[in-house]
Amino acid sequence: MSTRxxxxxxxxPGLRVSVDLNLCQAYAQCCYAAPRHFRIEGHEALFYDPAxxxxxxxxIERARVACPVQAIRVEDPGRGV
Amino acid sequence: xxxAERAVVVGAGLAGLRGAEALREAxxxxxxxxxxxxxxxxxxxxxxxxHVLAGAIPAHATTLPHGLGADVDWQxxxxxxxxxxxxxxxxxADGRALPYDRxxxxxxxxxxxxxxxxxxxxxxxxxxxxxxxxxxxxxxxAAGPRRVLVxxxxxxxxxxxxxxxxxxxxVTLVEPxxxxxxxxxxxxxxxxxxxxxxxxxxxxxxxxxxxWLEGEGGRLVRAHCTDGSRIEAELAVVALGAVRNTEWLDGxxxxxxxxxxxxxGAGYVLDAEGxxxxxxxxxxxxxxxxxxxxxxxxxxxxxxxxxxxxAAHAGRLLAGAPPDAAYGALPTFWSTQGDLVVKSAGLTEGxxxxxxxxxxxxxxxxxxxxxxxxxxxxxxxxxxxxxxPAHAEMVATxxxxxxxxxxxxxxxxxxxxxxxxx
Ligand SMILES: Cc1cc2nc3c(=O)[nH]c(=O)nc-3n(C[C@H](O)[C@H](O)[C@H](O)COP(=O)(O)OP(=O)(O)OC[C@H]3O[C@@H](n4cnc5c(N)ncnc54)[C@H](O)[C@@H]3O)c2cc1C
Ligand code: SF4
Numbered sequence: 001m002s003t004r005x006x007x008x009x010x011x012x013p014g015l016r017v018s019v020d021l022n023l024c025q026a027y028a029q030c031c032y033a034a035p036r037h038f039r040i041e042g043h044e045a046l047f048y049d050p051a052x053x054x055x056x057x058x059x060i061e062r063a064r065v066a067c068p069v070q071a072i073r074v075e076d077p078g079r080g081v
Numbered sequence: 082x083x084x085a086e087r088a089v090v091v092g093a094g095l096a097g098l099r100g101a102e103a104l105r106e107a108x109x110x111x112x113x114x115x116x117x118x119x120x121x122x123x124x125x126x127x128x129x130x131x132h133v134l135a136g137a138i139p140a141h142a143t144t145l146p147h148g149l150g151a152d153v154d155w156q157x158x159x160x161x162x163x164x165x166x167x168x169x170x171x172x173x174a175d176g177r178a179l180p181y182d183r184x185x186x187x188x189x190x191x192x193x194x195x196x197x198x199x200x201x202x203x204x205x206x207x208x209x210x211x212x213x214x215x216x217x218x219x220x221x222x223a224a225g226p227r228r229v230l231v232x233x234x235x236x237x238x239x240x241x242x243x244x245x246x247x248x249x250x251x252v253t254l255v256e257p258x259x260x261x262x263x264x265x266x267x268x269x270x271x272x273x274x275x276x277x278x279x280x281x282x283x284x285x286x287x288x289x290x291x292x293w294l295e296g297e298g299g300r301l302v303r304a305h306c307t308d309g310s311r312i313e314a315e316l317a318v319v320a321l322g323a324v325r326n327t328e329w330l331d332g333x334x335x336x337x338x339x340x341x342x343x344x345x346g347a348g349y350v351l352d353a354e355g356x357x358x359x360x361x362x363x364x365x366x367x368x369x370x371x372x373x374x375x376x377x378x379x380x381x382x383x384x385x386x387x388x389x390x391x392a393a394h395a396g397r398l399l400a401g402a403p404p405d406a407a408y409g410a411l412p413t414f415w416s417t418q419g420d421l422v423v424k425s426a427g428l429t430e431g432x433x434x435x436x437x438x439x440x441x442x443x444x445x446x447x448x449x450x451x452x453x454x455x456x457x458x459x460x461x462x463x464x465x466x467x468x469x470p471a472h473a474e475m476v477a478t479x480x481x482x483x484x485x486x487x488x489x490x491x492x493x494x495x496x497x498x499x500x501x502x503x
Contacts, residue, residue, distance in 0.1 A: 016146035020123050022386045022413045022424065025467055041462045042420025043446065047132060050125065051142035075146030 012054040016069040019048050023071035030063035038063055042063060054078045084334050086111035087173050088399065089179050091161045092326075093117025094287075095385065096365025100185045101264035103396025105149065112125040113153050114179055116171065116325035118188075121212060123283045127213035128386055130240040131417050135247060140216035144390070150255045161188070162331035166358065166484050172428035186330070186342055186350060186363040187392060190323035190383060192325040195232070196217060200294040205316045209237060210323070216359040222248060229253070230304050230314035232291050234271075236259030238320035239278065243419030246281045253312050255291050255304070260501075266461060268501025269435055270449050272444035274463060276313075277421060280445075282373070289422075323383060325367050331502035336360075341369035341381040346407035348395045360391075362395035364388065375428055375458075376479070384414035411477050415466075424466050426473035427451070427459030435500040436483050448472055451500060452482025 017037075026044035028035075037049040037060060052060050057076055064072040089106055090097045091158040093115050101115055117123070119153060124143040132138045134333035163172035192208035195201035205226075221227070222245070233255030240417045241400045245252035259279070260263065260271030279285050290307045304312045327337040335358070336343035336351045340363070342363045344350055348370070365388035371377040390410040398404060415424045432451035439448035440463075448468045451459040456479045460472035475484060483497055 018146055020386065020389075021127070021415045021417070022344055026422075042422070044422045044466050045417045045420050046136065049139060049142075050128060052145070073146050075148070 014054055015052045015057060015060055016075040016077070017045060017048060017050050017052060017060060019075050020071045020073070021046060023069045024067075026071060027068065029066040029068060032064045034059035035062040048072075083362050086150065086182040088113050088183040088286055089181035090187060091113045091183040091329075092185075092189055092365070092367070093119070093121075093123050093155070093157060094187060094388075094450075095123060095145065095191045096189065096367075096388040096395075097185065097187035098149075098392075099389050100187055100364055100392035100399075101153065101360075101395040102148055102402045103393040104183075104185075105396075107400035107402060108399045109180070109183075110399040110438065113149075115155055115157075115160050115469070116159065116173065117154060117155070117157045117177070119211060119213075120158035123154070124212050126210070127415075127417075128411055129212060130209055130237050131244065132218050132242065133212075133215045134222060134244050136219060137152075139302070140212045140219065148312075161329050161416070164330055164335075166328075166333055166335075166352075169360070178312050182360060184361045185392075185399060186361065186367060186387075186396055188329065189366040190325050192319070193321040195294070195319045196328060197293065199352065200296070201319070203294060203296040203301045204299055206294060206319065206321045207317065209241065219440035222250065226250060226313070226314070226316040228314040228316075229293075230255065230312050230317040231320060232317060233320035233322070234258065234287065235264070235284075235322060236262070236319060236418075237315060238318070239274070239418045240416060241318050242283045243278055243281060243421065246278075247281055247419050251284070252282075253286060254278075255286045255289050255312070257288065257290045259288050261285065262288065263501070266449075267431060267432065267451075268394050269498045270461060270500070272501075273447070274418075274423065277445050277463075278418070281419060286312075286325045293495040321324060323366065323375075325381070328365065342367055344370040344380070346369050346371050346373065346377075346409075347393070348398045348408050349404065358443060360451040362377075362398050364395040371406065372412075373407050374411060374429070374479075375430075378430075380412075380428065384412060386410075386413050408414065411473060413473070421445070421464055423461065423463055424469050425459060425461045426469060427457075427462075427476035429459040429500070429502075432458060432500045432502060434482065434497050436495045436497045438472070438484065440465050442471060450475070450482070450484065455482055457482045457484065468485035 162174040162286040192210040231254040262271040330337040370380040394408040446464040
């Protein structure tokens with residue numbers, strides 16, 4: 001099978017995001033960089049969108065780079081990793 | 082390494098994926114096949130019991146990012162059913178045999194089912210391990226059940242119960258131990274965390290056990306506890322821990338049982354005589370290995386970061402890295418229970434004391450440091466993650482316990498408790 005399973009929808013393949021929540025210290029830099037995709041709930045629980053749309057890639061990239069502990073991993077099937 | 086070599090990864094989960102990446106990154110250029118029982122590409126499980134159940138993200142959004150190229154043969158939807166080490170093949174359930182020169186075993190665990198299979202099949206009774214489980218449970222929660230019953234007060238049980246409260250659903254959590262999380266954190270810290278959940282409206286029934294589940298017309302209607310009480314609930318989440326997926330290795334001549342696949346310190350699996358098989362490594366939830374930080378005690382860890390780190394180690398090993406470096410990352414995990422974040426570093430097993438070194442359990446934010454025979458062995462943070470790295474360092478180095486001057490907000494000594502294991 002193909003590794004790009006969601007290509008059937010016709011829209012450009014979205015991004016894939018995961019965060020190592022052991023590394024994450026909840027300092028929220030990603031939330032400033034991409035507030036629609038990252039937010040802190042309660043004192044230190046990070047919510048992140050694991051499947052942002054392709055057109056949000058600049059925000060997501062800014063969040064990834066802003067994270068001081070490099071906890072955010074992004075794959076951009078539309079662009080190569 | 083001959084480029085014609087063939088690597089097979091069995092288990093298309095977190096460990097299988099990160100192990101395959103490490104094989105490639107370490108220069109393995111032969112063929113690479115990843116076998117997965119589920120039809121899905123590897124996906125992330127932690128969000129399943131949190132934001133997927135909350136309805137914030139759909140279950141299928143959890144596909145993991147990865148760096149593998151097109152030179153991977155994905156065999157998804159067909160489980161491995163056997164291993165023939167003499168022939169050097171993995172047998173798939175559809176009868177095909179995949180030859181391997183290097184094999185990574187990463188078949189993880191599955192949810193322990195409700196012991197009575199008839200009751201376990203009642204509509205409204207769920208377990209939670211995979212993405213499809215989470216999607217089904219989300220639908221059931223969104224339908225607004227009058228009460229949810231959570232059976233088992235471990236991490237997943239506490240996550241589901243606190244999430245139900247966030248959704249405004251009445252929830253009862255039944256746990257045979259005197260407190261939730263007692264097995265992993267001990268009764269003292271378990272009681273502190275239980276009090277936080279009770280404060281959010283979770284109906285905690287500790288020291289009680291569900292005896293049987295009653296159905297009407299094939300649907301769950303209530304649970305009967307050993308103390309004679311009944312809980313009216315149309316939805317039950319069975320959170321009784323996990324069973325390791327090792328049955329497919331029956332007859333392979335390996336040291337493998339429901340406790341896991343035994344590995345040596347390097348990461349090679351052990352055969353029935355206890356000798357390493359240098360063609361096969363194991364990683365993630367399914368692997369049992371001697372942990373160098375804990376006197377070589379054999380442990381199997383069901384933690385996300387462990388799966389990532391051990392799989393990277395195993396991938397490098399299979400790609401030809403020298404086997405002299407033992408795997409021994411400090412075990413760490415997190416658990417998000419409602420908005421509450423519990424994190425841990427180290428292993429609490431065998432602790433004879435626990436100290437509150439930062440914060441105050443009554444405020445719902447604190448650090449607990451576990452000691453054994455005068456050394457720090459584990460630390461747990463509750464909504465206080467920023468203090469955890471310094472404590473993890475004390476655990477990694479086996480610093481003296483009780484610590485001196487560890488608490489910046491507590492200069493005059495620290496409270497020390499019996500951790501409440503046994
Ligand atoms: C709901 C949930 C929430 C969690 N939350 C947290 C958390 O907050 N923090 C944390 O640290 N950890 C958490 N974990 C644990 C973490 O997800 C696991 O440690 C991690 O998934 C282990 O990865 P693995 O690859 O070893 O196993 P798995 O993720 O179980 O992957 C194994 C894969 O192998 C496949 N498989 C099984 N048998 C076969 C076979 N015979 N042939 C082929 N394929 C097979 C399975 O289908 C599965 O996809 C959570 C787990 C669950 C289920
Ligand atoms: S920037 Fe990194 S550490 Fe900070 S909240 Fe985001 S993921 Fe966590």
